Every structure is written in structure tokens, then in C-alpha cells.
Amino acid sequence: MDKERLQEQRRVDNVVAKIKKSFKKKEQEYLKAHQETSSVEKNYVQNAKINTFEIDDRIETNAEVQQQKQLVAKNVETETILKGQLTTLNDLEKSPYFGRVDILDEDEQTPETLYIGISSFVDEKQNFLIYDWRAPISSIFYNGTLGKVSYDAPSGKQETDLLKKRQFLIQNAQIKNMFDTNETVGDNILQEILGSASDEYMKNIVATIQQEQNIIIRDTQSDLLLVQGVAGSGKTSAILQRIAFLLYHSRSELNADQFVLFSPNLLFSHYISEVLPSLGERNMRQVTLAEFFSQRFEGLNVETLFDSYEKRLFPSKEEHKYKQEKETASFMEKIKNYIHDLKTDDFQFTDIMLDDQVIFDKELIRATYASLPDAMSPSQRFFETKNLLIKKLKLLIAKETRKKWVLERIDSLNDEEYFTLISDYKRSRFGEVAEEENYLALKIVKDRFRTVYDAIYNNYFLDVYRQYSAFLMKNLRGSEISFNAELEIHRLSLADCAPLLYLRDLLTGGGQNQKIHHLFIDEIQDYSLAQLKYLKFAFPQAKLTLLGDSEQALFSDIQEPAEFLSNLKKTLNVKKARIIQLNKSYRSTSSITNFIKAMLPDGNKIQAFTRPGKVPKVLLANDYSDAIKKINTQIAQLLNSNSTIAIITNSMEECKQIYRKIHSIRPVTLIDNTARAVPQGVLILPIYLAKGLEFDAVIAYDISAHNYQNEHSLGTLYTICSRAMHELVLLSIGDVSPLIQKVPTKLFSVEHQVILPYKN
Numbered sequence: 001m002d003k004e005r006l007q008e009q010r011r012v013d014n015v016v017a018k019i020k021k022s023f024k025k026k027e028q029e030y031l032k033a034h035q036e037t038s039s040v041e042k043n044y045v046q047n048a049k050i051n052t053f054e055i056d057d058r059i060e061t062n063a064e065v066q067q068q069k070q071l072v073a074k075n076v077e078t079e080t081i082l083k084g085q086l087t088t089l090n091d092l093e094k095s096p097y098f099g100r101v102d103i104l105d106e107d108e109q110t111p112e113t114l115y116i117g118i119s120s121f122v123d124e125k126q127n128f129l130i131y132d133w134r135a136p137i138s139s140i141f142y143n144g145t146l147g148k149v150s151y152d153a154p155s156g157k158q159e160t161d162l163l164k165k166r167q168f169l170i171q172n173a174q175i176k177n178m179f180d181t182n183e184t185v186g187d188n189i190l191q192e193i194l195g196s197a198s199d200e201y202m203k204n205i206v207a208t209i210q211q212e213q214n215i216i217i218r219d220t221q222s223d224l225l226l227v228q229g230v231a232g233s234g235k236t237s238a239i240l241q242r243i244a245f246l247l248y249h250s251r252s253e254l255n256a257d258q259f260v261l262f263s264p265n266l267l268f269s270h271y272i273s274e275v276l277p278s279l280g281e282r283n284m285r286q287v288t289l290a291e292f293f294s295q296r297f298e299g300l301n302v303e304t305l306f307d308s309y310e311k312r313l314f315p316s317k318e319e320h321k322y323k324q325e326k327e328t329a330s331f332m333e334k335i336k337n338y339i340h341d342l343k344t345d346d347f348q349f350t351d352i353m354l355d356d357q358v359i360f361d362k363e364l365i366r367a368t369y370a371s372l373p374d375a376m377s378p379s380q381r382f383f384e385t386k387n388l389l390i391k392k393l394k395l396l397i398a399k400e401t402r403k404k405w406v407l408e409r410i411d412s413l414n415d416e417e418y419f420t421l422i423s424d425y426k427r428s429r430f431g432e433v434a435e436e437e438n439y440l441a442l443k444i445v446k447d448r449f450r451t452v453y454d455a456i457y458n459n460y461f462l463d464v465y466r467q468y469s470a471f472l473m474k475n476l477r478g479s480e481i482s483f484n485a486e487l488e489i490h491r492l493s494l495a496d497c498a499p500l501l502y503l504r505d506l507l508t509g510g511g512q513n514q515k516i517h518h519l520f521i522d523e524i525q526d527y528s529l530a531q532l533k534y535l536k537f538a539f540p541q542a543k544l545t546l547l548g549d550s551e552q553a554l555f556s557d558i559q560e561p562a563e564f565l566s567n568l569k570k571t572l573n574v575k576k577a578r579i580i581q582l583n584k585s586y587r588s589t590s591s592i593t594n595f596i597k598a599m600l601p602d603g604n605k606i607q608a609f610t611r612p613g614k615v616p617k618v619l620l621a622n623d624y625s626d627a628i629k630k631i632n633t634q635i636a637q638l639l640n641s642n643s644t645i646a647i648i649t650n651s652m653e654e655c656k657q658i659y660r661k662i663h664s665i666r667p668v669t670l671i672d673n674t675a676r677a678v679p680q681g682v683l684i685l686p687i688y689l690a691k692g693l694e695f696d697a698v699i700a701y702d703i704s705a706h707n708y709q710n711e712h713s714l715g716t717l718y719t720i721c722s723r724a725m726h727e728l729v730l731l732s733i734g735d736v737s738p739l740i741q742k743v744p745t746k747l748f749s750v751e752h753q754v755i756l757p758y759k760n
């Protein structure tokens with residue numbers, strides 16, 4: 001070991017010893033906090049048990065229990081914080097840092113040496129032994145080349161002289177690799193990291209963030225940050241790091257609950273779930289578009305992207321046309337205009353019923369709405385109508401309390417019913433019997449009219465579905481037929497969700513979440529402009545970070561990036577928009593990336609990371625049973641050097657067919673849309689569930705001309721191939737797709753004697 005490395009190792013030993021000491025101290029604090037929580041909890045349980053029998057004692061006990069509850073919550077929070085700190089210290093113990101910079105400030109004589117890791121660490125004298133990677137000064141580790149550099153500090157731009165930049169790979173407190181570099185972050189360590197096997201969870205990239213990724217991570221100015229990056233260029237990695245960065249820099253104003261990430265599917269949510277905790281941060285909220293819509297249309301079966309993808313394989317021409325129209329931003333504008341011009345007579349009000357009885361008929365509701373000034377916006381008028389209806393309901397309830405049935409009901413109450421009704425209200429408070437009777441009558445009637453109140457509160461007096469249908473009839477005549485037919489069987493197609501919600505929210509004034517500060521959307525190419533417009537409306541305070549690869553479009557044709565960007569900017573109408581392109585692909589070996597590049601019309605822009613590997617292999621099968629044989633042989637071969645092999649298909653049906661044939665031969669996992677995690681081994685899954693994921697080896701199933709006829713399916717084929725990290729096998733039953741035929745033959749090998757109509 002050379003002298004310098006020995007010196008560095010000595011420093012590592014020294015720092016690790018201090019981290020261990022600090023860990024022990026924190027552990028004591030944690031144990032103490034834990035004991036406190038347990039004792040408060042015990043106390044709380046005992047208090048909750050006693051004195052709840054006697055009605056009069058309930059109120060006091062409740063107050064006490066509430067106090068204890070708050071105490072437990074506070075203690076649990078302290079415990080969680082300490083536990084998080086222990087986890088971070090534990091991680092630092094194994095790998096305290098990954099970078100070092102030596103800098104010389106203008107007014108200084110001697111250089112300063114700073115070490116950079118996943119979290120800061122100070123010794124007892126408050127000396128910084130490790131700087132957090134998110135600290136302003138740390139940015140020069142990722143950004144700067146040696147010489148004069150600048151970084152953004154809270155006090156403004158700072159300049160310094162960067163004298164040395166050193167990278168470390170430290171495992172179990174031992175330096176495994178270390179070297180000095182003049183580049184931003186050198187290739188050596190990256191090579192080592194990218195060459196390793198895939199994992200159930202995505203890893204953080206903190207030690208090897210690349211310059212252009214660093215820009216995405218540290219941007220705090222843009223209202224819309226659009227990252228257009230080729231497959232495997234680290235878009236997802238960069239935004240997760242970005243979330244950690246934003247949380248660190250706005251610790252006092254922001255917490256993880258104010259971040260929402262729209263992810264492509266539940267497998268993906270699980271896959272990325274460890275990145276933020278590994279950086280010492282809590283996870284943000286995650287939701288898929290399907291979940292988001294389903295929550296808003298209770299009782300309806302909302303079509304998912306996956307249903308729509310499977311259906312897309314056989315769409316009717318007419319349906320396709322309607323769907324395309326509903327996905328445009330201009331369709332959303334039509335909704336806005338429709339509502340603006342909507343006459344009172346055109347509102348689809350509906351009677352409010354209680355059992356079989358009409359409580360407020362629709363004409364009364366219409367008259368109430370009509371009585372309000374025209375100058376009010378529809379949502380204000382709607383809100384006022386709601387208030388007026390609630391007032392009317394209160395009058396009705398007051399009148400009803402005097403009815404005979406109510407008195408009869410009071411007389412027939414047994415003890416239990418009586419105490420339930422009176423709940424914690426003290427009997428002694430009633431001056432006279434009549435007062436108690438009035439109280440009970442009001443409770444009984446209110447209970448009886450609860451559903452009416454709920455109906456008003458939840459806006460059920462407007463039939464939004466009929467309203468939307470009326471809108472369709474006016475603006476996309478014919479499309480209301482299938483909408484109504486689907487609704488009959490409680491189904492809602494995906495293309496209708498955004499316009500329908502928009503219509504509902506504009507009319508009723510709801511649906512907006514003002515609390516979310518940052519909205520992240522991954523795989524943006526799978527969202528229609530109508531959906532994006534709605535999300536912007538639903539999260540009006542949120543800054544947007546949108547990531548995508550317009551060429552990985554599964555659900556629509558590939559769009560020119562420039563056209564996509566300009567449409568997006570126009571639709572979302574934001575002030576400070578910034579677009580960042582990531583063209584270097586890190587996931588796959590250069591052989592796989594070069595193969596993929598050749599498939600795409602503008603593939604030249606993709607830069608392969610120089611990691612050598614085998615060229616992709618194209619296998620030609622004569623028929624289905626030959627294909628299954630070939631899959632089995634390939635799996636056996638690939639398993640020699642790969643731990644996860646994914647057979648990726650174009651549809652669930654294909655997955656099931658393959659699974660039926662091969663699961664008796666070897667252990668395989670069929671992944672469907674109920675799966676929450678991706679195990680290691682051999683997997684079979686359709687491409688839409690593999691979005692955003694990666695596997696050691698991929699077998700692209702049936703890339704024949706039959707399955708991938710033309711450029712409409714290029715997005716799917718490209719996405720499948722780009723899931724492979726180390727090896728890619730493409731299997732075709734019969735002639736290969738013309739999309740593969742245009743790839744130069746030197747970029748892949750062919751296994752079969754059938755002659756291919758090569759052009760090159």
C-alpha cells in the first residue's frame with residue numbers, strides 16, 4: 001500500500017473510531033427514550049382502562065388520556081429521530097465518505113481539506129470530519145475541475161481554488177479503491193458500481209453523481225424542471241437525490257409529506273423505496289396515476305394504464321379517435337369554456353332523497369342556484385347553493401323534531417340507546433325534562449337526516465356524470481355513447497378521468513391540494529397533456545419536476561422531444577421553466593446501448609458509458625414450442641453469470657403462456673399488476689410492469705415482425721431492450737421485426753440458420 005493510501009486509511013480509522021463512540025452515546029440516548037416511551041405507554045393503557053364505566057367520569061378520563069396520548073406521540077417522535085441518527089451513524093461507520101476536496105480560499109495561506117459523505121459528522125469540538133454531500137461547498141466535488149471554481153452559498157456565490165479532488169470506495173471501513181481525478185467524477189469507481197448485479201432495491205448514486213445530474217439535483221429556482229433523458233441516464237436516480245437535497249435545504253419549511261411522486265407502477269414504488277432512507281431521509285408520498293384517480297371516483301372501476309395498454313392492442317378506430325381527442329390540452333380548455341358558458345337550465349341537478357322520499361327536488365336546487373348573482377363564478381355559486389341547502393336542511397330538521405314519530409322514538413329508547421345518544425353530555429346540565437327531550441329529539445332527527453347532509457356536503461345534488469355526458473354530446477358527439485355504457489357497468493375509461501375531474505372541480509370548487517410543494521412525475525411520456533394539465537390544477541402550489549424519455553412511449557407514438565417540450569410548456573403555463581437533457585446511458589453495457597441506439601431514428605444522441613459486454617443475441621425460433629425450448633436453454637446459460645433474468649413480453653397473455661410452459665421446469669415468478677416486489681431469479685412480466693426497472697439479463701420475447709410491425713411499436717421495443725444491464729437476448733418467432741432489421745449486423749449475433757433480409 002503506498003504512503004498516501006496508508007495515511008488516508010489512518011484517517012478513516014480515526015474517523016470511524018469517533019463515529020463508533022458517537023454511536024454508543026446515541027444508543028444510550030435511544031434506549032433511555034425507548035424506556036420512557038414504554039413507561040408512558042403503560043400508564044396510558046392503565047388510564048384508558050379505568051373510570052370509563054361511570055359516565056360522569058368519562059370526560060376527565062378522556063382529557064387525561066388525550067394528554068398521555070400526546071406524550072406518547074412526542075416520545076415516539078424523539079425515538080424515531082434517534083433511530084434515524086443511529087442508522088446513519090451505522091452506515092457512516094462502514095463507509096464514512098467517498099470524496100475529498102482540497103481548496104484554497106483567496107485570503108488564506110494554507111489549503112483546507114474537506115471530506116464528503118452521505119451525512120455530516122462533527123467531533124466533540126465541532127470540527128467537521130465529514131461534510132454532507134448536500135452542503136453548498138460539496139457541489140464542487142461534483143461540478144468542478146481543478147482550478148478556480150465557484151459554488152452557491154447562502155451568502156451568495158463563493159469562489160475558491162480547487163487543488164485536489166480524490167474519490168474513495170470504502171467498504172467495511174477499508175479503502176478498496178482511491179484515486180485523484182481532474183474530471184468531475186471519474187469513471188473508475190463508476191465502472192465498478194455499474195458492473196455489479198441488480199438488486200431488489202435501487203441504490204443511491206451519491207458517490208458518483210455526474211455533472212449534468214448534479215444540475216437537476218441542486219436546482220432550486222425552476223417552477224418547472226423538465227428532464228428529458230435517454231433510457232438508463234439516471235433520471236429516477238437524480239430526482240430521488242433531488243428530493244433528499246431539497247429536504248436538506250428547506251428542513252425548517254418542508255417535510256417529506258409535502259412531496260408527491262407519481263410513479264409508473266407499484267413495483268417501481270417498492271424498487272425505489274430504499275433510496276431516501278439510505279440517505280437518512282423519510283420517503284415522500286408515492287402514488288400511481290391509477291391510484292390517484294381511483295381514490296377520486298369511489299365506487300367506480302377506473303381503467304388503468306395497463307388495462308388501456310392491453311386494450312390498445314385491439315382498439316376500434318372510432319374509440320381511438322375519441323381517446324386521442326380527450327387526451328389533448330385543448331379538450332380541457334373546452335371543459336373550461338363549457339362551464340363558463342353553462343346556463344342554469346343546463347345544470348344536471350338531481351333530487352336529494354331520503355329512502356323513497358324527495359327531500360329537495362332538483363327544481364328547487366336549480367331555483368336556489370339561479371337566485372344567486374350571475375357575477376359569481378360557477379364554483380362560488382355552487383358553494384353558496386350548498387350553504388343555502390344546508391340552511392334549509394337545518395330548518396327542516398328543527399321542524400321535524402316536533403313530529404310525533406320523534407317523541408315515540410324517545411319513549412321507546414332503552415338504556416343503552418339512551419346513553420349512546422346522550423354520549424358524554426352531562427345529564428345534570430339539563431334544567432328541565434323538556435330540555436333533555438329537545439336535545440334527544442334533535443339528535444334523533446339529525447341522525448335520520450345524516451345521509452341528506454352528506455349528500456349536500458359531497459355535492460351529490462349535481463350528477464357530474466350526466467353533466468360530462470352532456471358536455472361530450474356537445475363537444476365530441478358520439479363519444480358519450482361508450483362513456484354512458486361503461487358507466488352503466490360502473491367503469492370509467494382512463495381518458496375520461498382528467499376531463500371529468502376537471503369539470504367536477506371547476507363546477508364544485510374542490511379537488512385542489514394547496515399543501516404539496518413539489519410534484520414529481522416519472523415516465524412523463526405516458527401522461528397525456530390533459531392529465532398533466534389536471535395535475536397542475538390539482539396541486540396549484542407545487543413546483544414541478546417532470547422526467548421522461550419521449551422515445552420510451554408505450555401508450556402512444558413516439559413524439560419528437562422538441563415538440564413534446566413545447567406542448568408541455570404551453571399547456572402548463574409556467575414562468576420559470578428549465579429543460580435538461582441527459583444523453584449518457586449508464587445502465588447497460590456499451591454493446592447493449594450501441595444496439596439500442598441503432599434502432600432509434602435519432603439514436604446518435606445517446607452516448608454509451610464505456611462498460612464492455614457481450615453483444616446482444618438474436619434467436620430465431622421456428623414456432624412457439626421451439627421458442628419455449630430456446631428460452632429454457634437461454635435461461636440455463638444466463639443463470640451462470642446473472643442473478644436476475646427477466647423475460648419481457650408485450651402483453652400479459654404472452655406472459656401467462658410462457659409461464660404455463662416453463663414453471664414446471666424451473667422456479668420462475670410471473671409478475672402481474674398485483675405484485676409489489678421483484679424477487680431475484682427468473683421473472684416473466686409484461687413491459688408496462690417493467691417500466692423504470694432493470695435486470696441483469698433480459699430476454700425480449702417474440703420480437704417478430706408480427707409483434708412489432710412498424711415504428712408505432714418502437715417505443716415498446718426500445719423500452720424492453722433498455723431494461724438489460726449486462727446481457728440482452730432477443731427471441732423472434734418467425735421473421736424478426738423490421739425495427740431490428742435496420743440494426744447493423746455487427747452490433748448483434750444471430751443464432752439460427754434462417755437467412756435474415758439484412759440491409760447492411
Ligand SMILES: Nc1ncnc2c1ncn2[C@@H]1O[C@H](COP(=O)(O)OP(=O)(O)OP(=O)(O)O)[C@@H](O)[C@H]1O
Binds near residue numbers: 203231235722
Ligand atoms: N451517477 C451515477 N452513478 C452511479 N450509477 C448511476 C448514475 N447514474 C445512473 N446510474 C445507474 O444507472 C441505472 C439507471 O438509472 P435510472 O434508473 O435512474 O435511469 P432512468 O433514466 O430513470 O432510466 P429509465 O428511463 O430507462 O427507466 C441505475 O442502475 C443507476 O443506479
